[in-house]
Amino acid sequence: xxxxxxxxxxxxxxxxxxxxxxxxxxxxxxxxxxxxxxxxxxxxxxxxxxxxxxxxxxxxxxxxxxxxxxxxxxxxxxxxxxxxxxxxxxxxxxxxxxxxxxxxxxxxxxxxxxxxxxxxxxxxxxxxxxxxxxxxxxxxxxxxxxxxxxxxxxxxxxxxxxxxxxxxxxxxxxxxxxxxxxxxxxxxxxxxxxxxxxxxxxxxxxxxxxxxxxxxxxxxxxxxxxx
Numbered sequence: 695x696x697x698x699x700x701x702x703x704x705x706x707x708x709x710x711x712x713x714x715x716x717x718x719x720x721x722x723x724x725x726x727x728x729x730x731x732x733x734x735x736x737x738x739x740x741x742x743x744x745x746x747x748x749x750x751x752x753x754x755x756x757x758x759x760x761x762x763x764x765x766x767x768x769x770x771x772x773x774x775x776x777x778x779x780x781x782x783x784x785x786x787x788x789x790x791x792x793x794x795x796x797x798x799x800x801x802x803x804x805x806x807x808x809x810x811x812x813x814x815x816x817x818x819x820x821x822x823x824x825x826x827x828x829x830x831x832x833x834x835x836x837x838x839x840x841x842x843x844x845x846x847x848x849x850x851x852x853x854x855x856x857x858x859x860x861x862x863x864x865x866x867x868x869x870x871x872x873x874x875x876x877x878x879x880x881x882x883x884x885x886x887x888x889x890x891x892x893x894x895x896x897x898x899x900x901x902x903x904x905x906x907x908x909x910x911x912x913x914x915x916x917x918x919x920x921x
Contacts, residue, residue: 703741704748710735711745715754715765716855717821718863722767722916754852767918768856770910776854780847781899784831785892790838792883792891800837804880807833811876815869823869824859830876834883860916861909875901 711731714720732742746763749755756766796804807830814823835844862868875898882891910917 703737704744707731707735707737707741707745708748710737711742711749712754712852715749716852716859718856718859718916720765722765722856722913724765725762726765727763752852768860768916769853769919770857770906770917771919772853773857776851777899780851780854781896783843783847784834784899785895787834787838787840787843788879788883788891788895789888791834792886792888794837794883795886796837796884801884804830804833808873808877808880811873815873820863824862827872827876857909860913871901872898 711720714734720726728739728742728746731746732739735742746755750757753769754766756764758764807826811823811826811830814826832841832844835841862872875894879891879894879898882894910920
């Protein structure tokens with residue numbers, strides 16, 4: 695193993711555990727032990743303990759006295775709130791992007807992003823598909839000089855991303871629909887059609903929760919604050 699500093703190892707442990715939580719490798723409600731995580735990560739007790747403390751502060755780990763440590767369930771209220779914020783911000787981002795004259799380089803970048811999304815779908819590469827979906831959205835934050843906003847949204851979007859992971863994992867037909875919506879948004883921005891970019895983005899963000907009820911029915915033990 696490389697000679698990381700303790701802080702680097704803590705960050706590495708945090709990133710790996712967080713990804714396992716978002717990807718439901720550590721399932722919502724699952725009881726876990728510090729020792730199991732140390733064995734999974736092969737990093738060491740202190741960095742794992744510090745990472746778990748941070749995740750506990752972020753309400754992704756739940757410690758119940760005299761019972762144990764559990765992966766927090768997906769808080770549906772947090773999911774809905776995060777989607778509300780993300781949709782509100784992203785509509786502004788896409789409207790702003792639609793006022794720009796995209797350069798040939800920027801158009802080529804977006805073409806590559808869309809093509810990569812199609813390739814990950816064809817290869818049935820689920821983790822890569824999720825990454826490419828994020829890359830598409832993040833590109834417009836960069837394009838409009840709002841990278842910091844994207845970085846901030848990533849923090850409040852964790853519960854939303856856990857929900858999104860489950861939704862796309864069990865409903866693969868949605869993958870093609872998401873790509874088509876990305877293409878439509880891209881076309882509206884290329885055409886400098888501000889209102890159409892706004893309308894398409896609003897529909898796109900709403901779509902992510904369209905199957906909320908069926909997803910909860912499929913994974914009833916994964917969620918809290920359902921009512």
